[in-house]
Amino acid sequence: MADQKLVNLKINGRDVQVPPGTLVIEATRRIGTEVPSFCYYPGLSLQAACRMCLVEVEKMPKLQTACTLVATEGMVVRTDSEQVKNARKYMLEFLLTNHPLDCPVCDKGGECELQDMVFRYGADTSRFVEEKIHRPEEKWSELVYYDAPRCILCFRCVRVCDEGMDVKALGVGMRGANSVIIPNREDHLECEECGMCIDICPVGALTSGTYRYKTRPWEMEYVSTVCTHCSNGCKTTLSVRNHEILRSNNRDLSGINQDFLCVKGRFGFDFTKHPERIKQPMVRKGDKLYPVSWEEAAQTAAAKLKEIHAANGAGSIGFIGSNRASNEENYLLQKLARATFGTNNIDHHRTADYTGLVTALGEHAKDSLLTMDQLYKSKAVLLVGNDPTQQNPLVAWQIRTGIRHFSSKLFVINSKEIKLKRKATQFVQVPANHEAAALRFLAHEEGQLQPGLVEQLVLLKANLEKESDVAIVFGAEISGAAIAQLVAFGSKLPGKTRYMALGDYANSRGAADMGVLPDRLPGYAYLDNTGAREGFEKLWGSGVIPSGAGMTASQMVDAAQNGKLKALYVMGANPLSHFGTLGYGRGKLDLLIVHELFLTETAKVADVVFPAASAYEKDGTVTNTSGEIQSLRKGAEVMGARSDFDLLRILSHQLEKVGLGKAFHYKSPAAVFEEIRKAVPGYNVEITGLLTGGAEATQVHFSRNGHAPYDVPVGAIKSAQDTLFTSGTLGRFCTMMESLPEAEAKS
Numbered sequence: 001m002a003d004q005k006l007v008n009l010k011i012n013g014r015d016v017q018v019p020p021g022t023l024v025i026e027a028t029r030r031i032g033t034e035v036p037s038f039c040y041y042p043g044l045s046l047q048a049a050c051r052m053c054l055v056e057v058e059k060m061p062k063l064q065t066a067c068t069l070v071a072t073e074g075m076v077v078r079t080d081s082e083q084v085k086n087a088r089k090y091m092l093e094f095l096l097t098n099h100p101l102d103c104p105v106c107d108k109g110g111e112c113e114l115q116d117m118v119f120r121y122g123a124d125t126s127r128f129v130e131e132k133i134h135r136p137e138e139k140w141s142e143l144v145y146y147d148a149p150r151c152i153l154c155f156r157c158v159r160v161c162d163e164g165m166d167v168k169a170l171g172v173g174m175r176g177a178n179s180v181i182i183p184n185r186e187d188h189l190e191c192e193e194c195g196m197c198i199d200i201c202p203v204g205a206l207t208s209g210t211y212r213y214k215t216r217p218w219e220m221e222y223v224s225t226v227c228t229h230c231s232n233g234c235k236t237t238l239s240v241r242n243h244e245i246l247r248s249n250n251r252d253l254s255g256i257n258q259d260f261l262c263v264k265g266r267f268g269f270d271f272t273k274h275p276e277r278i279k280q281p282m283v284r285k286g287d288k289l290y291p292v293s294w295e296e297a298a299q300t301a302a303a304k305l306k307e308i309h310a311a312n313g314a315g316s317i318g319f320i321g322s323n324r325a326s327n328e329e330n331y332l333l334q335k336l337a338r339a340t341f342g343t344n345n346i347d348h349h350r351t352a353d354y355t356g357l358v359t360a361l362g363e364h365a366k367d368s369l370l371t372m373d374q375l376y377k378s379k380a381v382l383l384v385g386n387d388p389t390q391q392n393p394l395v396a397w398q399i400r401t402g403i404r405h406f407s408s409k410l411f412v413i414n415s416k417e418i419k420l421k422r423k424a425t426q427f428v429q430v431p432a433n434h435e436a437a438a439l440r441f442l443a444h445e446e447g448q449l450q451p452g453l454v455e456q457l458v459l460l461k462a463n464l465e466k467e468s469d470v471a472i473v474f475g476a477e478i479s480g481a482a483i484a485q486l487v488a489f490g491s492k493l494p495g496k497t498r499y500m501a502l503g504d505y506a507n508s509r510g511a512a513d514m515g516v517l518p519d520r521l522p523g524y525a526y527l528d529n530t531g532a533r534e535g536f537e538k539l540w541g542s543g544v545i546p547s548g549a550g551m552t553a554s555q556m557v558d559a560a561q562n563g564k565l566k567a568l569y570v571m572g573a574n575p576l577s578h579f580g581t582l583g584y585g586r587g588k589l590d591l592l593i594v595h596e597l598f599l600t601e602t603a604k605v606a607d608v609v610f611p612a613a614s615a616y617e618k619d620g621t622v623t624n625t626s627g628e629i630q631s632l633r634k635g636a637e638v639m640g641a642r643s644d645f646d647l648l649r650i651l652s653h654q655l656e657k658v659g660l661g662k663a664f665h666y667k668s669p670a671a672v673f674e675e676i677r678k679a680v681p682g683y684n685v686e687i688t689g690l691l692t693g694g695a696e697a698t699q700v701h702f703s704r705n706g707h708a709p710y711d712v713p714v715g716a717i718k719s720a721q722d723t724l725f726t727s728g729t730l731g732r733f734c735t736m737m738e739s740l741p742e743a744e745a746k747s
């Protein structure tokens, strides 16, 4: 763009230069001059419905709408003339003819664009005396309410639902002054319940079922953090009053997701105050769990761990980390397992094969991992497996928006007819579990495939070879050796190829990066690499890290059934409901310790349960599926619950007292992050970016040093198959989401 010829124009006497194709409204914003607007919304199609943005342009006979007028060479624009000011005043007078002016009780009061515009540009009286048309408020779903008289017919909601979401659940009914917005099922909505329409509405016409009439905007504090549901890592701003979350949105359009949030990010926060939250430590006495003091719980846990370690050795104890806990907490858990207990029996519920991807890319991982912004701007996207609309909503949004804004192309290989198929340039349907075989054919033109499929794949390859850059995005269907095939194919494409593995939960990627893996240290370093092991031993200053791979999560659950594992330590996971080929009970375990928010299947049968804080209740960092690291900030406070960071710190002190390992002396998660920055290649990111709410690409990479190709143990990667309305344990306790008819239909 550097050599692109700029367009010169004058705005209010000031010389302005803009790239060709820039709208006058955007040109005015560049120099900090406000042109009021309602229907204009960057990124959506132009509507020219509200006439608020009228400006005077020399040599044009009447006022022009700045939101549809493209800046041209020599154009002279005035936004501050008497004629313009009067036009704004009259437009607002029109908009208010039928408006109820119920600002004192309207949810939007205090953050309403109409209120602000009238304050700034409106008249103090109205010449209209006609009776206003009244319509009762409509409840379209548990989450979306519509108040027609407040509606200013800007159609932002209709466009965001159609163009942004590709749902098309909203339309316009009636005509003229009687026009209203209507839902897709006569009197109610059946849709993705994302709430984007509510968020984008400039007035209080669309209101949220979870927030309405609860508070006023100035009574809340605003905490920017990261959504705790899927792995996409949307930034969200929690609106908090008295330590309670009342709303979640991203109205400041910052972060990797701009204003996008799906139903889970926008409405899935009520689990924080669910009555079934665990608020006190518990210890098993006989066949029941009893509330006990923190001291008793921590002492019981430490004493029993020490006893089992002394009697049965390190290999008899296993640790399962969390794909929702922070990077710092996962790092500390694996440090506890390795440095204190001397075992590599550490894993988590792996929902994508990040190890496989980083291994296949080796040093190239530095510049070959795809960020969310690069996905949006990619010329072509190859999606293999997964259903992003359901499982990775921001990824789906980025792909759809890229197609709209840049005419990028989407190619899909999937066994199911996923919703994104309708946006695809080419859709290749493979038989179930044949995604990897298709990749093998693409990479090496080998393998047995149906004849029709071969032709489609040949065409797909030819299509991708025409593109200057290709984003390859894949789900849990592709792991281990299949990722090597994928990278072999991608590296043969003539343009730049970047990759993104799609996991399921908020810190799926972070848990893997932090070495919560039985066969890799933090940063995916090989366990049989003596140098890497010694480096960590030196950094941690205690214990000796064993060299052989430990048990995977499912092997640990099986070993619990057959008595090979004596103790299992679980932080924020529910392995007894996810894994195990031999059964799902606690089996022959002598000790089961769990950090949890709720009495899950695993927590119910534990010996010691610690009440854990959720991601909305603590500080730290998480890494999304595209390897972008962001800060968690504490929004809510739940009495009795403590962060996993605190819990591990408390336990380490008790363990030191009984003669096992060294206590953790980190003062805060930030101190742990400092260690991670030193220990994990690619995590030495800019702290200021994180502190100011930005995302930093981690670029985790490592040198393969000539090691044998990696393959993943059977059953180690398991997608949770969440839908738009489910989210593992947290989703089960999101009362509002659970009550949606769409959730029932999808689960």
Ligand code: SF4
Binding pocket: 144, 160, 161, 165, 167, 168, 169, 170, 189, 191, 192, 193, 194, 195, 196, 197, 198
């Ligand atoms: S909630 Fe989302 S999907 Fe439903 S109507 Fe609004 S924008 Fe469309």
Ligand code: SF4
Binding pocket: 150, 151, 152, 153, 154, 155, 156, 157, 158, 181, 197, 200, 201, 202, 203, 205, 206
């Ligand atoms: S409901 Fe809101 S967003 Fe939709 S047309 Fe009315 S004012 Fe605009």
Ligand code: SF4
Binding pocket: 227, 228, 229, 230, 231, 232, 233, 234, 260, 261, 262, 263, 264, 265, 266, 392, 393, 394, 395
């Ligand atoms: S797309 Fe994922 S990260 Fe974003 S709001 Fe939805 S659940 Fe949260």
Ligand code: FES
Binding pocket: 036, 037, 038, 039, 040, 047, 048, 049, 050, 051, 052, 053, 054, 065, 066, 067, 068
């Ligand atoms: S913002 Fe230009 S017509 Fe509405």
